[in-house]
Amino acid sequence: DVKVTQSSRYLVKRTGEKVFLECVQDMDHENMFWYRQDPGLGLRLIYFSYDVKMKEKGDIPEGYSVSREKKERFSLILESASTNQTSMYLCASGSNGANVLTFGAGSRLTVL
């Protein structure tokens, strides 16, 4: 069974802390995505990557950065967490062809 694994299901951080959210996929997919999900706003794209060391900004990249050093791993970094970054973060991967997304279980981040 194909899998996208997010390292943490729940995190609580303090304002100003650096936060790493890790995502690993075992499907050899080229494309990986980070979304945040907030009530009434659906899924908003933060960053995506279509190859190792490549990244593209999504709709809401401010306050976030990403890293893709290996094909299977895509990390989301909050350099200095703020309370408005409290959200559910969803990682997904997809192949170059159909680009059908497989999502991870999500990481619920609370910033105090």
Add this chain to the structure above:
Amino acid sequence: GQQVMQIPQYQHVQEGEDFTTYCNSSTTLSNIQWYKQRPGGHPVFLIQLVKSGEVKKQKRLTFQFGEAKKNSSLHITATQTTDVGTYFCAGGGKLIFGQGTELSVKP
């Protein structure tokens, strides 16, 4: 930038009633995908439509892609409690998601 709008935001139905959610894009889409997210879960892929005017069925679910490839709909016939969840459309090269329609079904 590209926007994908989805209506309604919420829909409450009695079990056995039909349900439809609509998706509209500000630009022409090469394809549209539909996902379902159960309460407490993550989005799961349902289907992809590629051709103008395309209609696909999955049991009680019917998906349509508009002739202009700017809108799509998902229709569920005779809803069941297992249909509960949020339905999202997504389109475009960056897979922009709509806001989702949350469906609740009263037994």
